Amino acid sequence: MQIVADLHLHSRYSRAVSPLMTISEIARWARKKGLDLVASGDWTHPLWLRELKAGLTEAGEGIFTSGDDFRGPKFILSTEIASIYSQGGKTRRIHNLVLAPSFGVVEKINLALRKRGANLMADGRPIIGLSARDLAELIFSIDKNCLIIPAHIWTPWYSLYGSKSGFDSIKECFGEFSDHIYGIETGLSSDPAMNWRVAELDGRSILSFSDAHSPAKLGREMTIFKIDTPRLEYADIRKAIREQQIKLTVEFYPEEGKYHYTGHRKCAVVQSPLQTKKLGTTCPVCGRPLTVGVMHRVEQLANRPFAINRSGRPNFVKLVPLAEILSEVLSVGVSSQKVINEYERLIKSLGSELAILLRIKPELISRVGGKKLAEAISKVRQGKIVVTPGFDGVFGIVKIWPDQGQPPRPSQESLF
Structure with missing residues (x-):
């Protein structure tokens, strides 16, 4: 089982x-x-x-x-x-x-x-x-x-x-x-x-x-x-x-994740591993050490190049939480009552969040939650999204439709 x-x-x-x-x-x-x-x-x-x-x-x-x-x-x-x-x-x-x-x-x-x-x-x-x-x-x-x-x-x-x-x-x-x-x-x-x-x-x-x-x-x-x-x-x-x-x-x-890239939150400095390799780990604004991100640290310890899959290893799938998807679909904050109500309705109608994100057919999602939600979940499943990387304690930002404005992010999200 x-x-x-x-x-x-x-x-x-x-x-x-x-x-x-x-x-x-x-x-x-x-x-x-x-x-x-x-x-x-x-x-x-x-x-x-x-x-x-x-x-x-x-x-x-x-x-x-x-x-x-x-x-x-x-x-x-x-x-x-x-x-x-x-x-x-x-x-x-x-x-x-x-x-x-x-x-x-x-x-x-x-x-x-x-x-x-x-x-x-x-x-x-x-x-x-x-x-x-x-x-x-x-x-x-x-x-x-x-x-x-x-x-x-x-x-x-x-x-x-x-x-x-x-x-x-x-x-x-x-x-x-x-x-x-x-x-x-x-x-x-x-x-x-x-x-x-x-x-x-x-x-x-x-x-x-x-x-x-x-x-x-x-x-x-x-x-x-x-x-x-x-x-x-x-x-x-x-x-x-x-x-x-x-x-x-x-x-x-x-x-x-909030430590993916290297950076300094107070000075709004963020660097990719390639930039960090070139520019170093000192903040160009204040001169203090940057918080070295996970991507750069992986580069430091890696023994082999990146591979999409590896023989003998289990598969993995990357998903966006349903509440975050609903936030963008509805153009409201992720902790808003509108998102909470729609989340509860979908769970009651379709089953668990994992089932909705991973298994339920888009046609059924569309009938229950609307075409825009079905499109959003399909894009997430296919990896057709844009993520601005997090750094130095700042969470990254997921965008399913990059041209659409970012909904407000309330302080409650600091509760991990």
Whole structure:
């Protein structure tokens, strides 16, 4: 069977996260998005962990449902941990996803982190002083069936390969535990093809998840796993990641990610990799360092040229969220009531957002949502859109019809 999964999200106990990120809302929006499996998020936080234990019912070893609601989605115990430490004369800031097979294992990990001085109440995404290597040692000493997945690996400030505080290799980051890193998360500013250029990622799963900070952002990236068994268990997901049993990943257009290009937001300076190679990484306006973007960082670490597809690797598809498409179709802001109402009507009439964006025929979309919406979704499916790349924390801008004015972008969009 196929499992559509989003294994990276946050609860309302994390910084800059919507108060609507509750178990029931996560489940409700996951159904709208077409997700079969979602992360619990933030199980290191004591208050959220208490809610998870009270609100989730085991529906398979290491797999849960929201109460007695067996409509789905299923939940898996996944959290993000931020390591900030010094190594090699440089401050490192590395974010890792940690998946655990049971609440018992979660409790042991949390106890071990507290003994190491971690303040788990401070944030749903705790900051610890352990190195990525030492975190791996701690996690795997408690249960070797846990998974560690480096999160959004190209983000400049907080990731494995980040230009500001990361490493040049998995081995340098995780040491002797690097062979136990079975997959990585692409992040919004990169896609699988960009990651295929790095040889050390051969043999590792290229995974894509949303890192959602609000319910509507669930599923903006997702991974579709191929599962051999009829009843899903944690071990099936671990096996799928370890053995690259992936049918497809659904991607944000990486240009839309907020660190795709190199630049300096305050001075409105933005550079492509070619320009950065020629002009350097110093802001020509203020003289301060530019934030080196994901595309340039990939060029620095790449061992091979770009390829549209690679033998043995799963396919991927790039989509634009339905709300963003509706925003342009209706010429209103993405968070406007008009977009919200039309989104809900389409979901009720046609099915999940994933089905609308990927599978439903344009003729049916046209009958229900109008010709302009059908045309817009067809253009997105064919890649016939224009994206102005994001840089230095500024999201890129998608245009389906480049000559049409850009709708206003409200401040709520800062909630990832």
